Amino acid sequence: MIVEVGAFALILSLILSVLQTGASTLARVRRAPVLAAVGEGAAIAAFFTLAVSFATLIYAFVVSDFSVANVATNSHSAKPLLYRVGGAWGSHEGSMLMWCLALTGFGALLAGYGRGLTAGLKAVAVATQGALGIAFLAYTVFASNPFWRLTDPPVEGRSLNPLLQDPALILHPPFLYVGYVGLSVVFSLAIAALVEGRADAAWARWVRPWTLAAWSALTVGITLGAFWAYYELGWGGWWFWDPVENASFMPWLIATALLHSAVVTERRGALPGWTIFLALGGYTFSMLGAFLVRSGVLTSVHAFAVDPTRGVLLLTILGVTAGLGFALFAWRAPAMARGGMFAPISRESALVLNNILLAAATATVLLGTLYPLIREAMAGEAISVGPPYFNLTFTPLMFILLLLLPAGPLLAWKRADAGAALQRLWVAALLAAMAAVATLALAEPRSLFGAAGLALGVWLIIGSATEVAERIRLFRAPRGEVLRRLGGLPRGTWGMTLAHAGLGVFVLGAVFETTWKAETAEVLAIGQRLEVAGYVVALENVAPVQGPNYEAEQATLRAFAPDGTLACMARPERRLYSAGGQTTSEVAICTRGLSHLYVVLGERRSGADGQPVWLVTGYWNPWALLIFLGPGLMALGGVVSLSDRRLRLAVGRRAAQAQPAGPEPAPKPLGEPA
Amino acid sequence: MTALGRWLVVACAVLCLGAASDPGERLADPAQEARARALFKEVRCLVCQNESIDASNAELAQDLRAIVRQEVAQGRSDVEVRRFLTDRYGEYVLLKPRFSWANAALWLFPLVVVLAGAGLLIGRWRTPEAESDLTGAETDALARLADDPGTDRGSAS
Numbered sequence: 001m002i003v004e005v006g007a008f009a010l011i012l013s014l015i016l017s018v019l020q021t022g023a024s025t026l027a028r029v030r031r032a033p034v035l036a037a038v039g040e041g042a043a044i045a046a047f048f049t050l051a052v053s054f055a056t057l058i059y060a061f062v063v064s065d066f067s068v069a070n071v072a073t074n075s076h077s078a079k080p081l082l083y084r085v086g087g088a089w090g091s092h093e094g095s096m097l098m099w100c101l102a103l104t105g106f107g108a109l110l111a112g113y114g115r116g117l118t119a120g121l122k123a124v125a126v127a128t129q130g131a132l133g134i135a136f137l138a139y140t141v142f143a144s145n146p147f148w149r150l151t152d153p154p155v156e157g158r159s160l161n162p163l164l165q166d167p168a169l170i171l172h173p174p175f176l177y178v179g180y181v182g183l184s185v186v187f188s189l190a191i192a193a194l195v196e197g198r199a200d201a202a203w204a205r206w207v208r209p210w211t212l213a214a215w216s217a218l219t220v221g222i223t224l225g226a227f228w229a230y231y232e233l234g235w236g237g238w239w240f241w242d243p244v245e246n247a248s249f250m251p252w253l254i255a256t257a258l259l260h261s262a263v264v265t266e267r268r269g270a271l272p273g274w275t276i277f278l279a280l281g282g283y284t285f286s287m288l289g290a291f292l293v294r295s296g297v298l299t300s301v302h303a304f305a306v307d308p309t310r311g312v313l314l315l316t317i318l319g320v321t322a323g324l325g326f327a328l329f330a331w332r333a334p335a336m337a338r339g340g341m342f343a344p345i346s347r348e349s350a351l352v353l354n355n356i357l358l359a360a361a362t363a364t365v366l367l368g369t370l371y372p373l374i375r376e377a378m379a380g381e382a383i384s385v386g387p388p389y390f391n392l393t394f395t396p397l398m399f400i401l402l403l404l405l406p407a408g409p410l411l412a413w414k415r416a417d418a419g420a421a422l423q424r425l426w427v428a429a430l431l432a433a434m435a436a437v438a439t440l441a442l443a444e445p446r447s448l449f450g451a452a453g454l455a456l457g458v459w460l461i462i463g464s465a466t467e468v469a470e471r472i473r474l475f476r477a478p479r480g481e482v483l484r485r486l487g488g489l490p491r492g493t494w495g496m497t498l499a500h501a502g503l504g505v506f507v508l509g510a511v512f513e514t515t516w517k518a519e520t521a522e523v524l525a526i527g528q529r530l531e532v533a534g535y536v537v538a539l540e541n542v543a544p545v546q547g548p549n550y551e552a553e554q555a556t557l558r559a560f561a562p563d564g565t566l567a568c569m570a571r572p573e574r575r576l577y578s579a580g581g582q583t584t585s586e587v588a589i590c591t592r593g594l595s596h597l598y599v600v601l602g603e604r605r606s607g608a609d610g611q612p613v614w615l616v617t618g619y620w621n622p623w624a625l626l627i628f629l630g631p632g633l634m635a636l637g638g639v640v641s642l643s644d645r646r647l648r649l650a651v652g653r654r655a656a657q658a659q660p661a662g663p664e665p666a667p668k669p670l671g672e673p674a
Numbered sequence: 675m676t677a678l679g680r681w682l683v684v685a686c687a688v689l690c691l692g693a694a695s696d697p698g699e700r701l702a703d704p705a706q707e708a709r710a711r712a713l714f715k716e717v718r719c720l721v722c723q724n725e726s727i728d729a730s731n732a733e734l735a736q737d738l739r740a741i742v743r744q745e746v747a748q749g750r751s752d753v754e755v756r757r758f759l760t761d762r763y764g765e766y767v768l769l770k771p772r773f774s775w776a777n778a779a780l781w782l783f784p785l786v787v788v789l790a791g792a793g794l795l796i797g798r799w800r801t802p803e804a805e806s807d808l809t810g811a812e813t814d815a816l817a818r819l820a821d822d823p824g825t826d827r828g829s830a831s
Contacts, residue, residue, distance in 0.1 A: 389780070
């Protein structure tokens, strides 16, 4: 019965979304505030009904109601509570419901908090958000309904893939979906700007907080996914340039570009067309990701819930939504104002350069992901595009971008002095050069890539700090003045500095780990040892362990540091999940400073004398912690920036001030008599 | 097979671990072994979803590793090993697409985007400022926004 309430609430949410779109559209056409209020009310109601619907699905998973097809396929009564709850969004149907929840949730936020937007802009945005909701809700209701019952319920469920039974992977999808779908608000605002013929500074101020929120959530989601791959797949890889990873990375790249171009539009009124283009692109890439991950057109290590027939429907939604959006763009954007001028050396140019490189990086990832399909379709030849391609194309683009990055924030708007900016960076340059020399001298084996990467990381971190030091006049003004300035720095500045420095931290970790990772695999009997990067790992014993829904062999290994002291006790496991008959590996990670000693227990074999032996692999992943810490800092930067007073409070009031009831600017809004 | 089922086959392929570095498979010469390992990362495990033979423990990956190691041990160059593999399995086996006319778009596209972007930027520097179509009141309001001391974001002062 409760499940039927959920199904009913889902349908009701669809109907409310139709009402939302209809009322808000009419409100815009007739300029009727009452209808606008109806549309906003419907948006909020659509979210609450869908929240009820989602709660009932979680309930069905928690009580293991196997008469619901989705629960029977994806859950098991012996699973721990956390993973039964997480199972609600572990399947195709459940994940689409979560997508819809995020869509309506953002619609409700837009309706509830969008008070500062002009009436026309807001009505169109709410209507568009409703339309996006209709597409995915209708898809969920008719093609992917998680509430379908089975006429002949099984006694036990088929369980969630044990690899997915992991805390990071329970949190990964919610963050990712908030990020993907957060970009839908930006899409709706872009449509509204096109319809109203207005994309000025006030509009850009509206775009930024939504983009920041989505970007921060995406950053956390992608990092959680990478972290999960790192410790769960059992060989320490964290990024594979896999189509599914690329699918989440492309919206992130676009959102990053949008954050920067929106600053130009907000501060200087320039590039409105490009900012709108990116705003449309962000959600388009989100939908492309949803399609790629679920349709099975591309082979991937972690494509899940693949279903080609539904893939066609998702492709249709993608094509229609993006097609209409970009058609509107092609029609309306050319008439929009271009905004202020700027000199070749200026903050604007730096941000445009950032956007060019990010756009090229996105294009590279997109083409690399889709090229096998394109060649297959055109020439019937199968080729592969794997990590070596992306390392050769994406990495150089990023290298150039990151090399230029510290100079950007030091340049003035409109016209800047490049020499002065570079002069300020001499400390960063010196430290980076020293890091490179030290690396070449000390690190074994010698690596030019490693030295360059390390210098780049230092350059980014110190370069970002330089900007703050400049603004507080560190070492140049009296202490009191410096502290006063430090306290007066807006959170937006802190956010930017954290994000840029976080990128540097990531670069340090990624380069160090990639370049100086060490690996040793040995077949060990009890009492034998292996050596990796100076660490000695001795196998003490292997004992059976009984988990809630698995049986495991747990090894106990004693790890000694290069100086002979005990580093840690490592207890990797090899688990057998009886429900599905799968084997998984739980690695043991000893954190040593910023580095990881990573121990994996492999299969049991029989040794020469009939005694059991185990394949044990030890990895030394130097500075691996920074790979995940860096993006963490970046996301924190996003959140700090989001908490900036100017974005939180002032947006509404000032935006309203900036748009007094004067004559509408050209081009005329749609539907307005000339 | 259900979608999840397919996932699981892959997962198992990923999880049967430590294969590429298995002491039983290794070459005696460390230099040759290192070269073989580098080559593994460029070779696709054909039956897997999207993995190199370095990461996979599928039976085919094991066979391919044996072939590559054998070729390396016989003193073949990287180019010769790659050709040997593509002759047998087609271009699909290489994770790094060849530089060829058919792949020209793939390799050159990033450069084209950068050049196009740079061209647009230079074009923008050269065209004179368009006339503002804001009303006087709007321009004033925007100026107020920009002059707000709280909104001064890092213009180098």
